[in-house]
Amino acid sequence: MNIGERVKHLREERGWSQKELAQKMKINNSVLNRIENNKRVLTDSEIIILAKLFQISTDDLLGLEPKQRIKEENKLYDITINKEELHLLKDYLDFIRYKKKN
Template sequence: MMNNTSFLARNIKSLRNQKNWSQQDLADRLNRVHGTISKWETEKEVPPIETLIELSKLFQVSIDYLVGNHYEQEHYVKEFNQLYQIKQADEELMHIVDYLKQHPNFKDILHKYINQSISDRKLMEDMMSIYVNK
């Protein structure tokens, strides 16, 4: 299994590529030089915590995700997808699992919602739909 430095290097490169950014594009956004990004992606250097925070905001992922602490979550999602016969990787589901892992209070709220009557759930879904579609 890869260590966290390997995950970090791979994830920075992968997330940068998903945005179709060159190393220079990312360096410009972070006010760094191109060589710094290259060093991060080749594991020659590790960004300081302040930069990890910047990267997590820029890529809209958690620091846990950046450093590879999502591996167990990915394994869980694969098992979940297999159990419920979901054919393709469900990125939305992975984000939901990550969110629930990071926000246990919301998990409790969601559990209470699931245990409500169908009519109460329908009412809540209608209210959420109005809020989300604003």
């Protein structure tokens, strides 16, 4: 899903029309239409405004890897890791569990 599709999806999830979201963003409705159709790139400030309006992180808005929760000794750490790092971490944990059994 590209950024325009994500904006449209988040807008529709909240039941907002393009006009309503455009007003909240303080931009013209036609500008929002172009954003949702990927004919216009979001500015940095628009990304921040949208993240605040949708109450999500800018990473989530941009479609970056979701935060993974890692539990260590009853403590939760919020970290962002990519898929390759996640696979390496799982392999490492499997190895540690195997070593503890043997």
